[in-house]
Amino acid sequence: QQQVKQSPQSLIVQKGGISIINCAYENTAFDYFPxxxxxxxxxxxxxxxxxxxxxxxxxxRFTISFNKSAKQFSLHIMDSQPGDSATYFCAARVPGSARQLTFGSGTQLTVLP
Amino acid sequence: EPEVTQTPSHQVTQMGQEVILRCVPISNHLYFYWYRQILGQKVEFLVSFYNNEISEKSEIFDDQFSVERPDGSNFTLKIRSTKLEDSAMYFCASMLLSGANVLTFGAGSRLTVL
Structure with missing residues (x-):
């Protein structure tokens, strides 16, 4: 229940395109999604x-879309640039938890020039 | 901009040796964390520390691990007898207040156990 599932594992996008990374969670107690x-x-x-x-x-250029009923959230990068090439992690926090954040598995984004 | 500083940036050690990773959190932050990231995998929580004691620790943080805040500025992670599977990037993080949300990470210390 503490898991956050992230997809895709890797993503290649042309410069100027839209990059979309998705995450899903089970624990409805999560109260913050960075x-x-x-x-x-x-x-x-x-x-x-x-x-x-x-x-x-x-x-x-960065937008988070959050669907509470589906327990999903996604990151959209508009007009993707080569400088956006990096690994992106979604995360979630259980309120009152000292461990602070549970991370997704990461998405390696490559933006081609 | 204030930052979390970690040393060393890379340490190579023999299996069974003790390792100490050091962190200088942001000066007015009160909550401190160690996370680790095995190459190509996700960032995993190890331990949180507040008011000079451990707040919470994960299953990974066994008796071989310990943390200490020996003075007002440093926060250390000690691995007593390293194993091959301890090879990872270790990240220190700090936060001003509980619930403040913004966790600031250091650049990490890469540990290679041979």
Missing amino acids: WYQQFPGKGPALLIAIRPDVSEKKEG
């Missing part, structure tokens, strides 16, 4: 996050 971006040799960095009382959040 996306982290990780470049090779670096730690994960918070990209964008959403709470389950909101269906969509947009920050620049």
Whole structure:
């Protein structure tokens, strides 16, 4: 129940295209859903996050869509750029849990020039 | 921008040796974490630390692991007798307040056990 399932494992997109990464969860107690971006040799960095009382959040080219009834959320990267090439992790948090975040398995995004 | 600093960036050790990974969290943060990432796999929680004690630990964090905040700035992860399967990237993270949501990660320490 603590798992967050992420797909696809890898994604190749042309420059200017839309990248879509999906995550699904079972635990309805999760109350916070961040996306982290990780470049090779670096730690994960918070990209964008959403709470389950909101269906969509947009920050620049990055949008989270959240479907509470389906227990799914997704990251959309509009106008994808080669600089967006990185590994993306979705995550979820159980309120009051000291372990803070449960991560998905990651998606390696490659944006071709 | 404040950052979490980790040392060493890469350590190679022989199986059975003790390893200490060091972290300097963001100065006013109160919650500290260690996560690890085996190559190509997801980031996994190891342990959380608050008010000079462990708040929670995962099944991975067995008796071979320990954490310490020896002074006001450092936060360390010790592996007493390393095993081959301990080879991974170890990330330190810190957070200002519980529920503040923003977990800031360091760049990681890569541990290679031979």
